[in-house]
Amino acid sequence: MKSQDIRQQFLDFFKSKGHLIVPSAPIVLKDDPTLMFNNSGMAQFKEFFLGNGTPKSPRIADTQKCLRVSGKHNDLEEVGIDTYHHTMFEMLGNWSFGDYFKKEAIHWAWELLTEVYKIDKDILYVTVFEGNEAENVPFDQEAFDIWKTLIAEDRILLGNKKDNFWEMGDQGPCGPCSEIHVDIRSAEEKAKQSGRELVNADHPQVVEIWNNVFMEFNRKADGSLEKLPAQHVDTGMGFERLCMVLQGVQSNYDTDVFSPLIQHIEKITGAKYTIKASNDAEEKTNIAIRVIADHVRAVAFAIADGQLPSNTGAGYVIRRILRRAIRYGFTFLNVKEAFIYQLVDTLAAQMGDSFPEIRSQKNLVMNVIKEEETSFLRTLDQGLQLLENVVTETNGEEVPGAKAFELYDTFGFPKDLTALILKEKGMSYNEADFDKAMFEQKTRSRAASEVSTDDWVTVSEGDGSEPFVGYDTLVNEVKILRYRKTDSKKDGTLYQIVLDHTPFYPEGGGQVGDKGTLYNINDSIEVIDTKKENNLILHFSRELPEHLDGTFTAKVNRELREETMANHTATHLMHQALRTILGTHVEQKGSLVAPDYLRFDFSHFAKMTEDEIADVETFVNARINEHIPLMERRNMAFADAIAEGAMALFGEKYGDHVRAIKFGESMELCGGTHVKNTADIWHFKIVSEGAVAAGIRRIEAITGEAVKRYFAEHEALLSEIKVALKNPQDSLKAVMSLQDENAKLKKQVEALLKDKAKSLKGELMNDFREINGVRFLAKQVDLNAEGAKDLAYELGKLGQNLFLVLATADEGKPMLTCYISKELVAEKGYNAGQVVRELGKHIQGGGGGQPFFATAGGKDVLGIPAALEQAAGFVK
Incomplete structure (x- = not known):
């Protein structure tokens, strides 16, 4: 059975049981500050489990793209080493929100596996929660009794809290779970050892394929449990593992989920993947191919959903995954050129029907991956040279762990590649010291980002799901419903406050959150930020009102909001301008809308010319001067909005009904705030344009008051320049004249220095001394760097066996x-590069070059005498 058919049968089965089939949410999360990525099937439904929203249907089924590489669920270092961990994977899931519970969930899981997929009941085991007396959670008798009607009792195993009690995180909804495991070992292996002993023991052929989580508790900040107001079912079935079972193979990588990618890797690299390695070399090749096949899926889908590789946050995680794949290809497949990007073709053909974003964004994904590969391969080359320097400086056979960690941490040079190269030289590095440095860095990072969150404290009745009213007003009478305190090293103590309704816009869609005040006759506090989490709008403050009950006035900072609105509307107009001037291939790939400026990332293949930038500015300012009024439709059917030409962004999650924003011909789906008329923007000015990644450009621009400040600053600068030029009639002509004069003077100086170098050559001829048959000279000269180079080459003409510093x-x-x-x-075997690197330490610097010529710059001129004194040691 093909994987596409397996996926479709799952969805069809639960559709027949009254479930609404919904599409996968983007793999990259944009409106949940607690997660970087969708790491489980339930992530997109968190707000329903928390009671902060109402689902479209009480029964839902889907297949969800998931990514587990950071935080609690971190599988990255296992991927490729074994055959069943993955970074990106699909989670088939069916969900009940206060509807059916254990009986239906268990019966339907069993029916699908044994009657639809025809899995032999004799190779299945199930687990139920054994209970936890310390937390007063009993043995799951109900689930056990249901399973007894379906499977032999000796195949029902009891699981502890670690294996059979599922939790969203340190706090939040949780509950006992009942898993289904499958034993696909050979008959001979089964005869040697019972599958019961291998359940939840990380055996590659005795694996969990289904988990029924029965959400009935809420974990509080103090660790205690309380009953949820409603019972929910959260199930998940690993798609790749299910395919392994149904296709009769022993590894996820032997299924048709991965085999087309593996075959493409073999074709590109010339390496051979063996189902069962017979020696260490074959196993290393297998691991490398598995790593690459897995990682290209994760990276490609993340980029398609809008997350570009970068040096921070989620972008850093994606870069790290891709670099892990690159170094496995570099080290074990001996591929020194970019090649992983080529696999996106196969991935798009294979998964494009189920996930159309990978097909529509294919060219962008390929370009970004190719540039990242090329860049990191250059880094590896630089790292090899740096490692050579470390080897040269090392006394003995062991490189200090701190040096190896510096290569890893500062230059991105992989530790396993360091170990491999050192081994070839009969050396090693101190792993204990390396691990210590790694642990200390992680501890610092963890401490800096660690946040402790208290439980919610209820003040007034209400669930906090009342609508945002900030489209129509910036001041509103409100009540505080609840609050909680958070503490972190980064932000200190903050309070998150939930109101019954609010005029404060929560950060989202690229727009920053509003700031303002919350006050009444007795109290006043500052709202320093507004964010959205699990459908709740959170108002951040460093303090709480003394009296929390009663009515408050919520007042948004009008000046900041109006400047932000001007920038947001300008972003829409600029998007329209770019598509008009550069072409309809332009798509938004990210944005930031703040009060002081806007940032816009978009797909485009070349640097914009000055004329194109000017044309975009002219286009936007023409729309501003036309005084176009806002046309807003807040509850428009998604299909109708698209039919009318509204722009929808890849990587965004849209509901059945959307808000459409239109200014003339510009129409986009957008939840942000906007000016009532384009005239309110006043003026638009692009201040920078540059590359972010292959095929991705970034524009930064300003509007309104920021433009006025920009022009005022440039006018003041021009006045200062005129004064410096002694107020010429034509400032540009005066500057050009200065440039011409400067160029002539430079040529004269260069000529003088060359003459000076020739003169010094005669003076220095008698300063050479012979050491061990080498004509040696180390001396300070009154020249610039270029003059010293000329002098060195002039002296080099004097004859052989010269060693000059x-x-x-x-x-x-x-x-x-x-x-x-x-x-x-x-x-x-002298090497000028090594000489200057060593002598450069005296002047607090370093450098390099060729074996016969090299230079080193530094900071401390007082170190020159010591450097010159040490130079003779190289020839003595």
């Missing part, structure tokens, strides 16, 4: 220049 201190900047005759390099 010249020092300069032009404008207080120390520089060392080393020249060694090529015959000395060949005969005695």
Whole structure:
């Protein structure tokens, strides 16, 4: 049975049981600050489990793209080593929100597996929660009794809290779970050992394929449990593992989920994947191929959903996954060129029907991955040179762990590659010290990001799901429903306050959250930020009102909001301008809308020209000058909005009904706040345009008051320039004249320095001394760096066996220049690069170059005498 058919049968089965089939949410989460990525099937339904919203249907089924590489669910280092962990995976799930419970969930799971998929009942085991006396949670007798009617009692196993009590996190909804495990070992293996002993023991052929979570508790901040007001079912079935079972293979990677990718890797690299490795070399090749096949899926889908690789946050995680794949190809498949990007073609063909975003965004994904590969391969080359330097500096056979960690942490050079290269040289690095440095860094990072969150404290009745009213007013009478306190090293103590309704816009869709005040006759507190979490609008403050009950006035900072609105509307107009001027291939790939500026990332293949930038500015300002009124439709059917030409963004999650914003021909789906008329923007100015990644450009721009400040600052600067130029009639002509004069003077200075170098050549000819058959000179000269280079080459013409070290201190900047005759390099193994790196330590600097010529710059001119004194040691 093909994987596409397995997926469809699951969805069809639960549709027949009254479930609404919904699409996968994006793999990248944008409106949940507690998660970077969707790491489970239930993530997109958190608000329903928390009681902060109402689902479209009490019964839902789907297949969800998931990514587990950080935080509590961190599988990254296992991926490829075994055959069943993955970074990206699909979670087939069926959900009940206060509807059916254990009986239906268990019966339907069993029916689908044994009657529809025809899995032999004799290879299945189930687990139920054994109970936890310390938390007063009893043995799950109900689930046990249901299973007894379906499977032999000796195949029902009791599981502890670790295996059979599922929790969303340290706090929140949780409950006992009942898993289904399958034993696909051979008959001979089964005869040797019972499958009962291998359940939940990380055996690659005795694996969990289904988990029924019965959500009936809420975990509080103090660790205690309380009953939820309604009982829910949260199920998950690993798609890749299910395919392994139904296709009769022993590994997820032997299914048709992965085999097309593996075959493509074999074709590109010439490596061979073996189902069962017969030696260590084959196993290393297998691991590398598995890593690459898995990781390209995670990276490709993350990019398609809008997350570009970067150095921070979720982007750093994606970059780390891709670099892990690159280094496995580099180290174990001996591939030194970019190749992983080519696999996206196969991935799009294979999964494009179920996940159309990977097909529509294919070219972008390929371009981004290719650039990342090329960049990291350059980093690996640099790392190899840096490692060579470390080896040269190391006394003995062991490289200090701190040095290996510096290569890893600062330059991204993988520790396993460091170990491999050192082993080839008969060396190693101190792993204990490396691990210690790694642990200390993680501890610092964890401490900096750790947040402790108290339970909610209820003040007034209400669930906090009342609508946002900030489209129509910036001031409103409100009541505080509840609050909770958070503490972190980064932000200190903060309070998160939930109101019955609010004019404060919560951060989302690229727009920053509102700021303002919450006050009444007795109290006043500052709202420093507004965010949305699990359908709740949270108002952040450093303090609480003394009296929490009663009515408050919520007042948004009008100036900040109006400046933000102007920037948000300008973003829409600029999007329209870019598609008009550059082409309809332009798509938004990210944005930031703040009061002081806007940032817009978009797909485009080339740097914008000055004329194109000017045309975009002209286009937007023309729309501003047309005084176009806002046309807003707040509850429009999604299909109708798309039919009318509204722009929908990839990676965004839209409901059945959406808000459409229209200014003339510009129409987008958007929840942000906007001006009532384009005239309110006043003026639009692009301040920068540049590359973010392959095929992705970034524009930063300003509007309104920021433009006024921009023009005022430039006018003041121009006045200062005129004064400096002694108020010429034509400032531009005066500057050009200065440039011409400067160029002539530079040529004169260069000529003088060359003459000076030739003159010094004659003076220095008698300063050479012979050491061990080498004509040696180490001296400080009154030249700049270029002059020292000319002098070194002039002296090099004097004959053979020369070893020169010249020092300069032009404008207080120390520089060392080393020249060694090529015959000395060949005969005695001298290396000018190594010489300047060692001597450069005296001037608090470093450098490098070729074996016969190298330079090093530094910070401390007082170190020059010591450097020149040490230089003779290289030839003594």
